[in-house]
Amino acid sequence: MTEKLIKSLGEEVGVGLPDVRISGVEPGLPSVFRLATAAAVSVGAVTAAVARYKAPERTPREVSVDVRHAAAAFMSERHFRIDGEEIGLWAPLSGDYRTSDGWVRLHCNFDHHREAALRALRLPPDADRDAVSRACESRTSVEIEDAVIREDGCAAAMRSRKEWLAHPQAEAVARTPLVALSRLDSTGPSPDRAARTGSRPLDGVRVLDLTRVIAGPVAARILAAHGAEVLRVGAAHLPEVPGLVVETAFGKRSCHIDLRTEADTLRELVRQADVVIQAYRPGSLAERGFGPEELAGLRPGVVCVEISAYGSRGPWGRRRGFDSLVQMACGIAHEGGDGTRPSPLPCQALDHATGYLAAFGAVAGLLRRRDEGGSWRVELSLARTARWLDELGRIDRAESADGEPGLGVDDLLERMDSAFGPLTYVRPPGRIEGAEPYWASPPPRPGEHLAGWATATG
Known part of the structure; x- marks a missing residue:
């Protein structure tokens, strides 16, 4: 089932993916939803796409995903420690x-x-x-x-599944692909058939990370694990969840840009980027001149990845949202609590699945650019991911009742020193034979770096 789902994702975006070997025991998690399957599929899809990007002209090395590792990665912020201490995830009134x-x-x-x-x-x-x-x-x-x-x-x-499916926004979400990849222009650059010369699969790929909360940062983080140069762009005046910023910043550099006064600085970064990932409310960046068409104009050949809560179309097309809210709106929390009170998933699964699928979409866009030329747009939403999770079906409630999130992950954890203190974290999931993912640097302090690319322009 899992292997077929990965292949179907490749077909959806027009990219042939190598086979993925699925291994390991599915952990018992306290949910009737197929969370481990969703984790293995989304991690497997991006890993397979990266392997294809690494070896365009030959059969790629073996690609594999351990189901338990993928599931642990979906709970990465819950296993993360700074000097042995957990990070806070919720404010008092949330x-x-x-x-x-x-x-x-x-x-x-x-x-x-x-x-x-x-x-x-x-x-x-x-x-x-x-x-x-x-x-x-x-x-x-x-x-x-x-x-x-x-x-x-x-x-x-809190809505039931039935109530959500009858909602106009659910109907709008149902009309969109899980990973919507479309061409932005018909006159972009010629196909790029240059061989990958770096030692890591995504060496030479520049990614602008304009995101803040879980899904987008996870997407950029896994691209960094495969060798992409990721520059996370924040702003000193924008609010953050400090612990999450650290946990999702492995392998990245970090700068601050105030778009109210420094828009030209961001434009210069875009001109040298390969991928731009943004997760602001639909239309927000476009109002500042950074919509997908404008980005393609600044950098022909760019892959624009857009993540939203409920999609960009329909009555909620501009509505703000987060994983926990989408779980409430889409019937997931209702079903988890048998309708009597909300019971969320044991992890921010919509965020993590959307993040890995967004990274998959980004690499798919790079593959299509290499084969066909042009600039590309990738659209995803937490609500569409929730529909996909729903479509995966259920597991027997008795099988999930005794599961404990975080059970048996010690062998999946690694440690790294940082400016924040010693960090304990789940190492990146998914494996490519001879090109295993890893983060080459610890999380930086927010705004630590200059607003520029670390590597010289080729």
Whole structure:
């Protein structure tokens, strides 16, 4: 099943993939959803695409994925330690709240999202969790969701699978491919048939990482593990989840650019990039002159990867969202809790699957560019990934009931010194014979580097 799913992903984007050997025992995870299968498929797809990129003219070396390792990678932030300490993932007000007719989830990890939620609930800026709970109890879940969205915040009412499938946004999501790869122009550069001369599969590939929370950073991180030069672009004034920034920054460099005053600096970086990954709300970067068409104009041959919560089309096409919210909206949390209360997946599986699939789409775009020329666009959404996970089917609830996330991963962990202290992390999953992935450098401090490429322009 897993091997066929990987092959079908290649067919979807028009790329022939080498065979992938799937090994290892599927771990018991506390979920009826096929999380380990989703992990093995998404990791296998990007690993196979990288192997194809490394060896375009000959049969690639053996490609393999260990199912348990892939599943552990989907929980990488939960296994990550800084000087032996876990990282914080949730702000005090983030979480699920009972409403008059069900449940709603508020995402308050960023200050401006917390402030938006409190405005929507007509609460003071210093309101605590008990006050938020009381304010939610007298209102319906959709009423709260709508009010928070109107204030530019992030929230999701808990919906059943049936309710979601009947929603207009679910219909819009269903009409899109899981990994939507399309050509941006018909006059791009000629096919690039130059042989890969570097020692690592993605040597010479430059990736601009314009993302912040899990899915996009995971995509850029796995590309770095295969040798790509990844420059993560943030801004000093934008909020972050500090621990997640460190955990997803292995193998990258980091700079700060304020688009309000330094847009030309980003344009110069784009002109020398091969891949640009962005996960801002649909349309946000386009409003600043960095939409996919503009990027292709700056750098003919670029591969633009766009990640969103609910897709760029439909009534929620510009809605902000995060993994935990999409799980609530799409029926996953409802099913996990038997409809009585939300019970999320044991990991941010939508983020991680979308991240590995985004990296797969990026390499697929590079392969199509090499074979056909042109600039390429890759579109993915957490909601479309949720639909794919749903389509994978279920496992017997009894088989998943005793599973424990993180069970038996010590042999998958490695350690590295960094400016933050000693780090313990899950090493990158997926294997290419003779070209195993690894991160060549520890996470940098945010904004540590100049806004430029480390390697000389060829």
